[in-house]
Amino acid sequence: MPGDAWSKQPFKALYTAFFVLKLIILIPLLFLRYSVRSARPDPEWSLRVSVTGGIVREVFRYWTQTRATMMDSVEASHRKAIGQFALAEVADASMYTGLLTPGTTKPAPVGGLWFPGPPTQQTDLRHEKVVLHFPGGAFVLAWGTAESGKDVASIMAQHLKATRTFYAQYRVSADDSTRFPAALQDLVTFYHYVLSLGIDPKNIILSGDSAAGNLVVGLLRYLEDLRHVRGSPQLPLPGGAMIWSPWVDISTEAGQDYIKSRNSEMDFLVPSLLQWGVDAYFPKGSRTSDVMPFISPLHHPFKTSVPLFVNAGRNEAFFDSAKAFATEMELDSNRVRFHASDLAPHNLVQSYKGLAMEHQMEVAIRDARDFFAQAE
Structure with a gap:
């Protein structure tokens, strides 16, 4: 066919x-x-x-x-989540500069779910600790449902002591208007939204799994670029970042690359999904030297003052690339913690309950908590 x-x-x-x-x-x-x-x-x-x-x-x-992106399921979940759903409106145009400057892809309002609920006027924001989590999906699958978010939020509240988690669904790549950098524009929109509530940026922890781990790295790179190159004070740095099973080594031959990876035969991903992802996500035209670090951050380390926690399962195909990325970032004098989860396949943070790997998840999130405490 x-x-x-x-x-x-x-x-x-x-x-x-x-x-x-x-x-x-x-x-x-x-x-x-x-x-x-x-x-x-x-x-x-x-x-x-x-x-x-x-x-x-x-x-x-x-x-x-x-080609089922599952975005319909996410939108249906958002409609049902009364009291949890929030729409992040597009920020001021000055927030989207450089590679994020609107062109074929333009910033758009995007939604997410608050767990247990959004801050109110009565909330004492001085004591809020918020995890802004982005679910993966190879850039083409949407996972932002209440069912997917509740387990992530639960572990963040229990062991990271987060008072709230915002489970944010960026646009997946479905046509030319949602290719790179659409998803990264959305991460800027979400981050600006959380900041606009008055939450102290030092109390915000960015989090992303799989392809969204890649996006979180891209957001950090973009924030550092704003801070150091353009000197913009409008988007202060967060207190920390966590990336879970990050997809950091991406090429136009993603499917074949995956097949060649150690552990690919036992892991849960499939080459065809990853190939669909890069075919849909990569920008059309040339991939210039300023674009590729945002798409494939492995071998493109950068300096950041944000503590970075990297997790990968020992039984996943992304383990070696995730570990190599953490090593590269650490060599650039950054504060980085790499945590290997025994027996875990891809994406422990999303699947730990379904796989009965609560112990591995608790060990990982406690390590993240201690790491961030030491970095304060």
């Missing part, structure tokens, strides 16, 4: 029926296969983790083939 024909009816309905039938057959076979510990991708993995990995890979393949 040529192009993205599976994303259009009636082919999408046919493919969906095939997918459902395949899952009905596949799930019992996965349980049977992985009931033998030696047959599991990692013999130390539980049956639950091993089976979940097989199912998740199939779901990712389905979404990729049908």
Whole structure:
């Protein structure tokens, strides 16, 4: 089937029926296969983790083939989340400069969810500690639902002592108007929104997983550029940043790069999803030397005074690149902490409850908490 024909009816309905039938057959076979510990991708993995990995890979393949961005699900979740949803309006034009200057891609209002709820006029903002978290999705999948955000917010409140988490859904790349730098424009919009509430920037922790870890790094680079090159005082630096399983090594051959990565056969991602992501996200035309550090930050370290916490699972394909990025950033005299989570596949912060890896998540977030405390 040529192009993205599976994303259009009636082919999408046919493919969906095939997918459902395949899952009905596949799930019992996965349980049977992985009931033998030696047959599991990692013999130390539980049956639950091993089976979940097989199912998740199939779901990712389905979404990729049908080009299902899941943004409709996010928007529906936002409409239902009365008392939690907030819309971040576009900031002043001066906030979007350099690579973020509006062109084909323009800043747009974007929404997110507050956990447990937004600050009110009665809130004492002096005591607020806010995590601004961006979910991943290979730049093309939206994860900003209440169901996805509650587990992230829960761990942030319990162990990082965050009073609130804002779970922010940037635009995914669906057409030319949402390619790079649209998502990065959105991160600036969200950050400006949180600052506009009067929260002390030192009490704001940026957080992002997978592709959104990449975006958080891009936001830090942009803020430092504003601060040091343009001397803008309008967007002060946050108190810290956390990136979880960050996708930091990105090329136009992302699918093949993933296949060549250590742990790719056991991890939960699939090459076709990553290839779809870069094809949709990369800007059209030339990739200049000023653009590529924002798209693929590995081998492009920069100086920042913001403490940076980097987490990666030892069983994920992004482990080596995430660790290498942390090392490069640390060599630039930055305050960096790299934390390796035993047995974890990709994106522990989003999947820890579903995989029964609460222990690994608690160890990681406590390490982040201690790191930020030491950096104060």
